[in-house]
Amino acid sequence: MFSSVHRTLARIRAVFQSSDLDRDLILELESHIQNLAEEHIRKGASLEEAQRLARIELGGIEQLREAHREVRGLPLLDTVLQDIRFAFRIFRKSPGFTAVAILTLALGIAANTTVLSWMSATLLNPIPGVAHTSDLVTVMRGDRTDHPTPPFSYPDLRDLSERTQTFSGLLGYHDDYMSLTGVAKPERIYGALTTANYFDVLGVHPILGRAFLPEEGTLRAGAAVIVIGYAVWQNHFAGDPQIVGKTIQINRHPYTVVGVAPRDFTGCAPGLRTELWIPVSMDRDVWGFNRPDYRGIFWLNMLGKLRPGVTKNQAQAELNLLMRGIAERFPEDHRDSPNEISLDPLWRSPFGINGYLYKILPMLLGLAGVLLLLACANVASLLLVRSVGRRREIAIRLGMGASRKQIIRQFLIESLLLGLLGGTAAIAITVWTSRSIVAFFPPSSLPLTHDEHIDQRVLFVTIAVSILAAIISGVLPALRSSSLPVQSVLKEEASSVSLTLHKSRLLKGLVVAQISLSLVLLVCAGLFTRSLQKAQQSDPGFEASHLLLASYELSPAGYTRATGAAFDRLVLDRLSALPGVESVTLADFSPLSFSIHSDYLQIEGYVPQPYESMEISRAIVGPNYFRTLRTSVISGREFTAADTAESQLVAVVNQAFVDRYWPGANALGKQVTDGGDRFTVVGVARNAKYRLLTSPTEPVIYLPNYQAYSPTHDTTIHLRTTGDPLTMASSVEETIHQLNPELPLFNVNPLSVTMQLGTLFGRVAATFAGSFGFLAMLLAAVGIYGIVAYSTRQRTREIGIRVALGAEKEGIYRLVLGQGFRLVLAGLVVGTALAMVFTRLLKAQLFGISEIDAITFATVGLLLAIVALLACHIPARRATRVDPMVALRYE
């Protein structure tokens, strides 16, 4: 069968060597004729007669050449290549048109590939370093909120893991910062306590050493072993090839390095960079708890690998059954929270960044799709207008016997080339824009990471989208141009085929489409922007300006509960004495940075519904917290330095807490139990937002730091200054280092900067919807200008006649402008209707405004109308300057 392969290859080669092969054939045929003729002469024929006979015997040379070409090459490829060469000639003839068309398509495509590149890097590649994530699911227990807390206790996880038939493995992990100590400069690194099967379930193989052994996960073993990330290995241990077996220190406890994770792998919480892994049994050494011992402490996130052939629903049903059994056997431990299990694929894992992105990115992709459609309409109208200029060329080709199919093919190949060139440009743009999402990450306490590369998936989709865009924008002009009335085009001139705005329904439709699509995008942009504004202007319940934050962590530095509390006291004393400091306090979190903790509470006088979650936000704060944050205390008092371990245990709750649990009652004096300690409420504070500006206010309980003291969490200094908070940064650092030169101070930033994290997704949405909207308006303006200007030029003669017959300039102006205006109006009406349907999808993402916000619709409509009229104004003005003499001679 090689001969057929050879033949195909030879045919393809022949297409590219066409002229050489043709010349060879002619040489051969000529010599053949001569030979034949000589033969006839020998037989006695005259020279002429001999040549005539020779030609008859050989057969028609032209036919032969044609047949030869068909046999040796690929006729279709041949003509397509011809069409491509022709298209490039056409492009070179009108570089301006070509550039505009390519740029327009490039912008439309790039908007899509940019969003796609983010989707690909986050939703579609949720765990870098793990190739196959389709059979991995996150396991959630209880209510689904936008700030889920780890849902499983270690004994529950172990029981589920031992009994499940639908999962080949269930892993658990708890991630938080750890400190690499025992080195010159201790460093905080995000790490995880994991079950022993962690790496096996994910299918990740350490590049050096090994993963955890099953026995290292069992409780009492207390295996002090660690797997370190590639970056830690490189940066802190200089890539030491002998690292396995060596001992390193985490939070001042020694661990034996047993493995180094592969370079790409950064843990299994999407968007968060984990770089150290230690078995869960080491909880006491790392974070000072014994959480694995308790069935009632929920602190582990769970991830499972489905057995082949098992569906998500089957697995969910099974886990629910198992969980119900566990809850029945240990009712005490499971009463405080719902036990309903839900499974999620990793692209919408509630843990990590995907929980937010999976709602926003598809929406942005939808907007980018609208932009692409608009770009297509734009290019279609350009192609259409230009095809009129080429009607003679087309008519001649049709007249010479070209089929309609050939004309359509030529046109489609031209637009296909435009699409592919646009796609190439789009990839170049995307290389740059795919990184842009990182610019939205503020300095934050979260180890946010973003994998910024354009992968094959994105490239493939870009090509597909380019082709699609080319077909969408090319098909109408192609169909239209191929059905020219050949006779009239060749005989008369413009009048019979001219494509003017008042005649061509297609051209009108394209104008209306451009206006309406750009209105849709502008409305979305407007809604997101207004929503973000509303969020940023909304009262968070504290005053962010003039506040400097700085954090330290005492436990890795060797502090105990007693020495830590003493240190905190010193810090507050010293800092409040600094000049320029109005007041200062401490807290175990900072507002709007996803850092507030929560706890399970028992509330006096409140009887929870069965399985109602009593996990409530719990802030541990220092004296003067409310004064420093300027959150007013509505009744009672705030914490003072006198609230110590020796005095009565006290708490402050917010208004939402009172409304939720003690509606209508006096909260002061009531008691709340947290972890066995009873706190008496001494104050009620105004509501403040600590998670997202856009989420509803939720109950919060505040406990004084000297009473609920834990040295294992970060402590964040909140410093209210009289001037610019950043100018205080160095003196704060100095003060801390005077107290302890070894203690690292991190995340030194104004609160106004760090709280940007709380609007991260709103800003991403507003910025991108905004740029899409701006581009849309620009494209629509250019498109309308092009069409109106063109169709006015087509009517030069008519306008000339009107002027010659005495029409006023004003009348001409109104004629042209009115024509454009009617279409703009139609576009606005259609666009408004479309937008009202489309914005319904955005509803959940909007804050403080309705999805049919009248102000947004009106402003955007007016803006678009003005821009569109401006685009019509220029050609209308030009029309008034038509000189009738010139115009009449023109054709």
Next chain:
Amino acid sequence: MANKTEILRGTLDLMVLQALEAMGPLHGYGIAQRIQQISGESLKVNQGTVYLCLVRLLQKRWIKAEWGTSENNRKARFYSISKAGQKQLNEESENWQRVSETIGRLLRLNENR
């Protein structure tokens, strides 16, 4: 029944291969002459079709082509059979023989009835 040109094309391929096998390298004119000689008037085709056949055979790598000078000092392209071509020729000849024998037997059977 397969269409006539298919058979003709196959036959012509075989005849060209046979000509090159028997005569050694030939140019297009030579091949055409040889075929006409052998087939007499029974296969009178446009001589030009030989060139279409030659392209096909070249593409299948059953023959090779080289530019050279003809006996009357003209630049000409000489074709010769390749190893693959010889193999093909053998297979095809056997095939033809089998077919013609079978058909012959069939026709004789019909005569005898």
